[in-house]
Amino acid sequence: MKTNSHPDLETLMFLIAKLPGLGPKSARRIALYLLKNRDNIMKPLSGALDKVYQNVARCNICGNFKTNKIDCNCSNKNNYEQICVVENVADMWALESTNVYSGQYHILGGTLSAINGINPEDLLIGSLVSRIKANSVKEVILATSATIEGQTTAHYIKDSIKNLNVKVTKLAHGLPVGGEIEYLDDGTLFSAFKYRSSLNSD
Numbered sequence: 001m002k003t004n005s006h007p008d009l010e011t012l013m014f015l016i017a018k019l020p021g022l023g024p025k026s027a028r029r030i031a032l033y034l035l036k037n038r039d040n041i042m043k044p045l046s047g048a049l050d051k052v053y054q055n056v057a058r059c060n061i062c063g064n065f066k067t068n069k070i071d072c073n074c075s076n077k078n079n080y081e082q083i084c085v086v087e088n089v090a091d092m093w094a095l096e097s098t099n100v101y102s103g104q105y106h107i108l109g110g111t112l113s114a115i116n117g118i119n120p121e122d123l124l125i126g127s128l129v130s131r132i133k134a135n136s137v138k139e140v141i142l143a144t145s146a147t148i149e150g151q152t153t154a155h156y157i158k159d160s161i162k163n164l165n166v167k168v169t170k171l172a173h174g175l176p177v178g179g180e181i182e183y184l185d186d187g188t189l190f191s192a193f194k195y196r197s198s199l200n201s202d
Helices: 007-016 024-036 038-055 089-096 125-134 148-160 186-194
Strands: 056-058 065-067 082-086 104-107 139-142 167-170
Touching: 007 024, 024 038, 038 056, 082 089, 082 125, 089 104, 089 186, 104 125, 125 148, 139 148
Parallel strands: 082 104, 082 139, 139 167
Antiparallel strands: 056 065
């Protein structure tokens, strides 16, 4: 991304280009926009990034974001009859927007993928098993995407918890093959969640 610009600007564009959906040209446009709006965009953005870096981290138990000064919601022993398992925080936010579920969430941090070298130990699957054992969980809802990786992950989790005497269900109607949770509309998610099916008899 050579532009004969200042090395600091080159570094900024290089880092912006690493963000999902952005390439060198988009990174250049964003960097120039930030420079043009130093006081009302760049400075507040820099401060916000620093605060998030200092104060927000991923919970190593449930995978959700938490602040360093407040216990994560997963430490609350109430409402632990159900755990909904999703791939990422964006999926959780999408499901929360439907108001169809009010139980606990478990964010895996991705999906199993041999091609990308993502193994079970790279995801919070062991932590999920521990949460089920430690709490009065009656149902685990597998809300992984209808992709090959998502379904492979769901089957692996199902096998991992098959001896824990817990009901295992998956999202059903309205979830298109290949669909990723965070990109589906509220109506589709509501239907898929409400009419979820059992996996225990598979």
